[in-house]
Amino acid sequence: MSPDAWISLVVVTAVFPVMALTRIGPDMVLMGALVLLLGLGVVDPQQALGGFSSSGLFTVAFMYVLVASIRETGGIDLIIRYVLGRPKGERLALARLVLPVAPLSGFLNNTPVVATFIPAVLSWSRRLNLPAHRLLMPLSFASILGGTITLLGTSTNLVVHGLLIERYPSLAMGLFDIAWVGVPVAVVGVTYLLLVGRRLLPPRQGATEVFENPREFTIEMEVDPAGPLVDRTVEEAGLRHLQELFLVEIERDGNVVSVVGPGERLKGGDRLVFAGTSAGAVELQQIRGLVPSHHGESSLQKDFKERRLVEAVVSDQCQFIGRRIRDGHFRTLYGAAVLAVCRGGERVAGNLGQIRLQPADVLLLEARPPFIERHRQSRDFLLISQLNGSARPAHERAWLAWSILAGVVLLATTGLTSLLNAAMLGAAASVLSGCCTIGAAKRGLDTQVLLTLAASFGLGAALDASGAASALAGTAMGMVDGNPWWLLIGTYLVVALLTELVTNNAAAVITFPVVIAGAESLGVSPMPYVVAVMFAASASFLTPIGYQTNLMVYGPGGYRVSDYLRVGAPLNLLTAVVALGLIPIVWPF
Template sequence: MSLDAWIATGVVMTIFPLMALTRLGADMILLGAVILLLTLGVIDTNQALAGFSNSGLFTVAFMYVLVASIRETGGIDLIIRYVLGRPTRERSALARLLLPVAGLSAFLNNTPVVATYIPAVMSWSRRLQLSPQRLLMPLSFASILGGTVTLIGSSTNLVVYGLVTQRYPELNLHLFDLAWVGIPVALVGLGYLILLGPKLLPARESVSGVFANPREFTIEMEVDPEGALVDKTVEEAGLRHLQELFLVEIERAGNVVSVVGPGERLKAGDRLVFVGTSDAAVELQQIRGLIPSRDAGSSLEKEFKERRLVEAVVSDQCQFIGQTLRDGRFRTLYGAAVLAICRGGERVRGNLGQVRLQPSDVLLLEARPPFIERHRQSKDFLLISELNGSARPVHEKAPLAWALLLGAIFLAATGVLSMLNAAMLGAAIAVMSGCCSVGAAKRSQDTQVLLTIAASFGVGAALQSSGAAQAMAGGLLDLVGGNPWLLLLGTYLVVALLTEVVTNNAAAVIIFPIVMAGAESLGVSPMPYILTVMYAASASFLTPLGYQTNLMVHGPGGYRIGDFARVGGGLNVLTGAVVVTLVPLFWPF
């Protein structure tokens, strides 16, 4: 191999462990790789920036806006309300949940579908007297399976389609071409989840159970009307920097002061709510001017219009990952106080200020009402929902939002407009008609996904232009003995394993030129390999880190990593068997 090929190979070999073993975002790692390859002369400026002008990237961006219009108008919530119902058995409950989710995910980005369904499923499971753990993981898996049915079912499909149009302009994939194999994959996967899921899924206590009793994690005191703290600020009273306690709210004359600032003045009879360790209650007893609360009922069990109890699932992009709540000044940044943390299905005990946040931690927060709307689209949180259910959106424009999405799908499917043009037109009408505000359209863009996609093209171009892809493909062909079917099986296994430790988009884009070089060397059609890359990149069932929707349900469901391997392992084998069996039948070598 040439020097450029060795450099490109070394960069790619460095990318994968960095993604798997560090907290650096995939977008930053890949952008760094592109900058390095450009600096060393492996790729030129046009190749480095090619991903930023790719049609697949912009189609994903405009589809985000269309999906945001569905979410903003409560379009998915309408389906939840009329479809879930009251089944009497667990398997019928799974069928009612999974079939519509898979259907929606064939046309909508599955992240907002799952985000909308999670609070509804939590409430629904309580009415059915089922553990949410029996429903949330199948919810995520069903959304992934549905994404394999159409070309717009996942961002990965669109990205690979963009690569195909660049490398093979003569090849043309239509919207429903993936359905020939995608529908059997989805049906087999859903059948597995409905029939075997109840035997494999755990039934431990869920987050709602862990957070059920506010008195378990709060300590309440009152300001003595005759004491020394009356009319002093929180700072002056020494309540701002207690060792193992946070003052989260003050109940005063039937109202509540939430997220208390240091300048708040204490009044006689104020009821102070602290969160902290049980041992810290002794410290409170020794502060002159504080007396134990005389009201037996917990303040957090009361309803106040100024206060919301909120569950938030920490994203792997959260700036507080690896930091303690106290050092990171969580309350100052977000205007919300952490009452409790749930990790792996169990509440984290001890001094909350010293807990270092991890991805998929579930936080019980006390916040003011604007917090939910302000941070619902924050990249720091995968999911935000009120503990007692959030307000319903206005549904008047939901039919129009659905009509825009279906219209874009129809125009793309019939060939009247290109997929990019149809998505762009639908997004523009959605904003102009008020189905999606400009702010919501901006917030809907997942910049990490978009940057990862764009930068991946530069890395893929380096492999192709330097000759590294051809060299790797030659080694792969020697390994499979020049057998096209074994190459297909190897492609599925490599991409499916990589997508569990790095992003599915990056895995697909980087492996794509290697596999295509292998197919060209064999002199066979690239189509079966193109489709296999798409299906394999979606097969993220083994770990919660493999796909964003898995991470979203990991915390609220109280799952452990082994739970995903136990349920997802068989699903991976089944879907892989269907793909490598059917793909050559519909797209011969």
């Protein structure tokens, strides 16, 4: 291999452990690798930046706007209202959940689908007296399976197809072409979840059960009207820097002062709510002017228009990962107070301010109403679910949003226009019709995914242009002894393994040129290998970090990593057998 090929190979190989073992975002890792290759002269600017002009990338971006319009109009909530109902028994409840989620995820990005379903499923499970953990993991897995039904199902499908038509325009696929394999894979996977998968999950306690009784992790005191704290600020009263506790809110004359600032003045009869350890009660009792509150109902169980209680699932990209809540000034940055932290189905004990956050931690937060909209699209949180005072979404334009999506599908399926043009027209119609505002469209764009895709294109181009892809393909040919079947199986296994450790988009796009070079070396059609990359990149059932929806349900379901292995390993095997058995039949070598 040439020096450029060796440099490309070393840099790309280093990318995967860096993404898997560090908290640096995949977009930053891949962009850094691309800048390094550009600086070393391995790729020229046109090759490095080619991903930013990819049709697949723009199709993904326009689809994000379409999904945002359905979310903003309450389109997914409308489906939830009609399909969940009141089934009798756990199996029927699971069927009511996964059977609509799988086809829905064939046309919408599964992340907003799962994000919308999670709070509804938690409320639904309480109403039916069913364990939520039996429903949340199947919800995530069903959405992943549904993404294999159409090209719209995942961003990976769209991008891999974009790479395909750039290289082989004559091999362009129809919107439903992969359904010949995707539907059997989804049917087998959903059947497994209904009959076997749910039985493999041991009893677990989710965050909702942990946070059910606020009295367990809050202490309420009152300001003595005749005491020395009246008309003093929170700072002057010594309540700002307590060792074991945070002052969360003040209930005053039927209203509430949420996320209390240091300059707030105390009044006689104020009811103060502190979060922290029970040992902190001793510290409060030593402060003159505070007396224990004897009100029957906890202040946090009351509804106030000035305050919201929300559950937030910490993302693996959150800037507070590894930092203590107090040191990171969480309340100052987000305008929300942490009441409790749930990890692995259990509340994290000890001094609240000393807790170091980890990915998938579930935080119970007290915040002002604007917090939810302001941080719903934040990369710091995978999910923000409101616990009280939630408003029902307006569904007046939901049917219009769904109609626009149906129009996009119709245009792309009939061949009247390309998938890119159909998605672009749909996004424009969503904004012009008022289904999605400009601001909502911007928030709906997942810039991390888009940057990851663009950088992955550049790295793939480096492997291709430098000759590294051909060299790797030659090595693979020797290992599989020139057998196209063994190359197909090897392709599937490698991509499936990488997607468990790093982002599925990067795994697919970076391996694409190597797989194509291997097919060309054998002199066979590249189609079975391209489709294998699509399906293997979605086969992420073994770990909570392999797919974003898996991480989203990890905290609320109170799961452990072993739960994913227990349920996901058989599902991975089943989907691999079905996909590898059908792909060469539909797309012969």
